[in-house]
Amino acid sequence: MEKFIVEGGKRLTGTVRVSGSKNSALGILVAAALADGECLLHNVPDETDIRIMIDILIELGVRVEWLEANTLRLRTAHLRSYQAPYELVRRMRASFYVAGLLLARVGKAEVPLPGGCSLGSRPVDFHLKGFQALGADVSISHGLMKAEATRLIGTKIYINRSSVGTTVNLMLAASLAEGQTILENAAKEPEVVDLAIFLNGMGARIKGAGTNVIKIDGVKKLSGTEYTIIPDRVEAGTLMIATACTRGDVVVEEVVPEHLRAVVLTLQEAGVTVEEDLTRFHVVSDRRPKAVDTETAPYPGFPTDLQQPFVALMSTADGTSIIRETIFDRFRYVDELRRMGADIKVERDTAIVRGVERLTGAPVEVTDLRAGAALLCAALGAEGATEMVGVEHIDRGYERIDQKLRALGARITRFHAEGEWPSQE
Ligand code: EPZ
Numbered sequence: 067m068e069k070f071i072v073e074g075g076k077r078l079t080g081t082v083r084v085s086g087s088k089n090s091a092l093g094i095l096v097a098a099a100l101a102d103g104e105c106l107l108h109n110v111p112d113e114t115d116i117r118i119m120i121d122i123l124i125e126l127g128v129r130v131e132w133l134e135a136n137t138l139r140l141r142t143a144h145l146r147s148y149q150a151p152y153e154l155v156r157r158m159r160a161s162f163y164v165a166g167l168l169l170a171r172v173g174k175a176e177v178p179l180p181g182g183c184s185l186g187s188r189p190v191d192f193h194l195k196g197f198q199a200l201g202a203d204v205s206i207s208h209g210l211m212k213a214e215a216t217r218l219i220g221t222k223i224y225i226n227r228s229s230v231g232t233t234v235n236l237m238l239a240a241s242l243a244e245g246q247t248i249l250e251n252a253a254k255e256p257e258v259v260d261l262a263i264f265l266n267g268m269g270a271r272i273k274g275a276g277t278n279v280i281k282i283d284g285v286k287k288l289s290g291t292e293y294t295i296i297p298d299r300v301e302a303g304t305l306m307i308a309t310a311c312t313r314g315d316v317v318v319e320e321v322v323p324e325h326l327r328a329v330v331l332t333l334q335e336a337g338v339t340v341e342e343d344l345t346r347f348h349v350v351s352d353r354r355p356k357a358v359d360t361e362t363a364p365y366p367g368f369p370t371d372l373q374q375p376f377v378a379l380m381s382t383a384d385g386t387s388i389i390r391e392t393i394f395d396r397f398r399y400v401d402e403l404r405r406m407g408a409d410i411k412v413e414r415d416t417a418i419v420r421g422v423e424r425l426t427g428a429p430v431e432v433t434d435l436r437a438g439a440a441l442l443c444a445a446l447g448a449e450g451a452t453e454m455v456g457v458e459h460i461d462r463g464y465e466r467i468d469q470k471l472r473a474l475g476a477r478i479t480r481f482h483a484e485g486e487w488p489s490q491e
Contacts, residue, residue: 069455070468073477074427074448078314080474084302084321085111085465086136086295090257092160093234094264094295095119096167098140099128100241101268103290107138110295114462115158122154122161126168141290148174155180158462159188162231165211166193166238169202175213179206192225192232199223200239200247220245220284228253228364233280234261241270243284252280255365256325260296267291299325300371301464302347304439306330307375308471310338310351311382311447316474319346328368332360332376336383357385357421362392374399374440381408381444383421390416399437402430406444406452424449432456435463442467446476 086109096119098105110116112135120130120138127146133139148168155161159180168175180188194211198204200223202215220243225232233253240247252258254276262275268291271283302321309316310333323330323342330340330347336355341348357380362370370393380387381403391397397412404410405428409420427450432438438460445452457480460467468478 067455068457068461069453069481070442070445070457071479071481072427072442072445072452072454074425074445074450074452076312076446076475076477078309078312078316078446078471078474078476081317081319082305082470082474083319084297084305085109087111087257087260087298088113088115088463089160089230089300090260091116091295092119093163093238093257093261094293095123095138095140096163097238097261097265097268099123099126099142099145099167100170100238101142101288101290103141105140105268105290106133106292107140108136108292108294109297110136110138111298111465112136113465114458115160118154118158119161122150122164125151125154126164145172148172148176150175150177152178160231162190162193163235163238165197165213166235169197169200169213169215169218170239170242173215173217175211177211179209179211190231192227192229193235196223196225196232196236197239200236200243218243218284220247220282222248222250224250225252227251228278230255230258233258237261237265237272237280237282240282240284241265241272241288242286243282245284247282247284249280249282250278252278253364254278256296256299256322264291264293267293296325297321300369300436302326303329303369303372304375304443304464305470306333306340306347306349307372307379308443308446309349310336310355311379311443313351313353313447314474315350317346317348321345321347323347328366329372332358332368336379354382354384354421354423355379357383357387357419359388361390364393370394370396371436374436375443377410377417377419378403378440378444380419380421381410381425382423382447383419385421387419387421388416389419396434396436398433399440402433402437402441403444405430406448408444426450427452429453429455432459435459439464446471
């Protein structure tokens with residue numbers, strides 16, 4: 067178990083650069099394997115989830131190498147297997163994207179069903195319904211999805227509720243299908259748009275990404291291309307909220323402001339000053355935030371992945387805020403926030419957060435990626451020291467987060483089981 071010791075109460079000041087989007091990179095890595103040829107991807111964040119996806123693609127026969135810090139080269143002459151390795155797939159839900167890849171390129175896929183996680187059950191029924199609509203025979207046995215199709219045939223598919231993963235998986239499969247596929251009620255997240263732009267750069271014919279109707283005209287083959295991943299809007303939002311938690315003054319750069327419109331407006335409603343230009347946010351807070359009610363929603367609504375850090379900020383607001391989580395069951399971290407003095411009641415899908423003057427440091431356990439982000443934000447603003455165990459969850463989706471925060475003045479030290487890991491600047 068890795069841990070952080072955070073000495074709270076230090077204002078974050080300075081400038082920080084956001085890494086590439088984990089959730090965009092995961093879909094684009096799989097899409098790159100659809101091509102006969104070489105893809106060069108820039109601004110790929112070096113995070114655990116990315117490394118798991120790379121290992122899965124290598125197992126399937128893709129040649130992947132880091133050319134420099136955040137640039138990957140992928141070459142896929144052919145895929146040597148249609149079976150995704152259970153040991154790797156079970157560790158990360160997005161690995162289910164290889165089902166779309168294998169069906170499209172090999173016509174056969176055997177992929178373990180992703181397990182549940184601390185976000186509650188994570189079904190893939192919409193994905194399976196989509197594959198069947200495209201003409202695949204799909205069966206489930208012993209926790210394994212088996213799918214086979216001599217040829218995928220384009221069709222109209224209604225996705226029962228806004229689902230990023232389903233939209234991504236069906237775009238991958240439909241890109242090489244025969245004829246046109248129309249995805250109705252498609253997800254509109256920026257990561258879906260990034261994937262569509264990348265696929266079109268490979269020769270796919272996709273229109274409407276970013277709206278809830280996406281049309282994909284299947285092509286015979288896709289070729290390699292070079293692409294730069296969009297910035298990670300969730301990391302950007304986390305850094306902005308961390309700044310507010312410490313009453314800091316930080317410029318967050320390499321962002322796409324449009325991707326964070328709901329977050330910016332919510333932070334401004336809470337009394338945080340946020341100014342922007344084309345690629346940066348300047349975040350300043352010098353007082354307790356005001357209590358703000360909000361609820362998570364598919365893009366462009368308030369992102370579910372920032373619900374936890376935002377609740378951490380509201381824990382010291384001047385007043386009571388009501389935060390409703392409409393996408394996942396993801397309030398487990400509240401127990402840990404309570405250990406730091408937060409006054410929060412959770413009733414079904416809603417957290418009632420009574421702001422306290424200040425949180426206090428305490429030993430806490432990180433249960434999942436965004437819960438870790440919440441506890442980190444809370445610890446940075448708390449009085450005294452917080453020991454966070456299980457920070458490997460945070461490393462799944464935040465690149466070098468402790469180094470970034472130290473550069474902003476945070477007093478945070480990373481420890482390994484065998485002792486302190488020297489802080490590499
Ligand atoms: C993606 O997860 C993201 N992960 C999540 O980020 C993000 O929270 C989520 O989208 C919502 O924005 C990646 O992009 C790798 P969904 P995904 O399919 O695709 C239900 C993070 O921290 N559903 O949009 O799994 C589902 O249970 C992660 O970076 C079905 O019922 O989410 C949920 O309630 C966490 N059946 C809702 O739809 C299905 O077949 C939306 O899920 C698929 C989904």
